[in-house]
Amino acid sequence: MSQLQNRYDFVLLFDVKDGNPNGDPDAGNLPRVDPETGHGLVTDVCLKRKVRNYVTLSRPDAEGYDIYVKEKAVLSAQQGRAYAALGLKSAPAAEDDDTPDPEETPAKPAKGAKPAKDAKPAKGPKGKAESGRKASDRDQIDRARDWMCSHFFDIRTFGAVMGLKENNAGQVRGPVQLTFARSIDPILTLEHAITRMAVATQKEADSQGGDNRTMGRKNTVPYGLYRAHGFISPQLARQTGFAEKDLELLWESLRQMFEHDRSAARGLMSLRDLIVFRHESPLGNAPAHRLFDQVHVTRLHADKPPRDFSDYAVRLGDLPAGVTVLRPAA
Known part of the structure; x- marks a missing residue:
């Protein structure tokens, strides 16, 4: 397979509607939230x-x-x-x-004995210091x-x-690294009571006199547009064998990953945009943050809460020389 010759940085935009994009098991599976700003989070x-x-x-x-x-x-x-x-x-x-390295952990002297001055690591059979x-x-x-x-x-x-x-x-x-995704605006977390018309055991049924109801909770976000960033290093790609064919599969996977991950909690999650910055130089033609700053995502109606991707506009600013934009999700 042909080796990767270019550096890439990319922005991933995806949204969720009436679902839980990434529950936190330490918080009762509530959607992950930055407690200081209220913005939603999805882990890498x-x-x-x-x-x-x-x-x-x-x-x-x-x-x-x-x-x-x-x-x-x-x-x-x-x-x-x-x-x-x-x-x-x-x-x-x-x-x-936990095995000590003999070069880093010298043997302890016998009780009462003084350590030798300028002690050196023990020699191996060929006169070389033994390594771990x-x-x-x-x-x-x-x-x-x-x-x-x-x-x-x-x-x-x-x-x-x-x-x-x-x-x-x-x-x-690995040559491909992803950041946490963060919602463009603060999210609202809703908790819903749900009822199952069945119980798990006969003992529960007997205790309810045949009513057979089980109460539960479900947590959702009415709407959230999330943004994540990614980086691809051709230098690390050469070390692992990550090639152009693998890169094509990565773009395909990012385009399709929500289409095959449906569940009751994630029924309406969609990739909305994948903006890829391709550098001419393997070392890059501009810092990643400068490129990311050129992707502007703004709300169109400040007087009402966003409930759909159409409530936002995505605009791309000017790019430095040596950088081109790909839109694999288009």
Whole structure:
């Protein structure tokens, strides 16, 4: 696959109507909110999950497009596939485990003994200071890491921490990074009482005398337009193998991710715009924040609360030289 040659920055606009875009489990699954401003939040992890789910749906058996972080996955077992495929022995301990490094943690002297002056690390059999990991172990980890990048789309896209004690595959810094999404205006969180005409157990039915009602709660946002930002580094893409074909799939996933994520809580979530800034230079032709500042999203009617995307206008300002705009969502 052809390597990525350009840097990209992008703005993602999506909205929700009468739904919960990203519930907070620490707050009774209420929509996430900035408590100081009242603006709604959607985590980057939530957005990446939808991309992963779309790739799983659209490329179920395609080689190189498996998903590492998926429902009910055992990550050490996922990494074990690399060890089995490469014929590697059982994995060494992770670099960040609790085993002391002999170069950093000198042995304690015996009780009453004075430490030697200018003590040096113990020498290995070839006269070199012993390190916490053999060169063969590092090579094994590197091979496993490269295998994982080539077989798992989300690893070569978003990166992964795979430095487990079992089947250690190191760490990968992904070329694609996403921010939290924040609503353009403060959101209103509503709580609704709901009734289910059934109960879970016979004991509940007996206690209600056959009425068989169960009360519950549902939390929604009447309307919210959210904005997230993304970054793509061609330098990191070369390290993970993220190529032009993967970039096309990323744009496709961002366009389609809400179309295949319907639920009672997220029935009306839609991608409204995807504005991509393509740099001519791999290092970039302008700072990302300058480009993002040229995307203006404004409310058309200040005297009433927004309830639809048509209540907003999206305008793009002037761009610096060397930057072009793509609209993959158009």
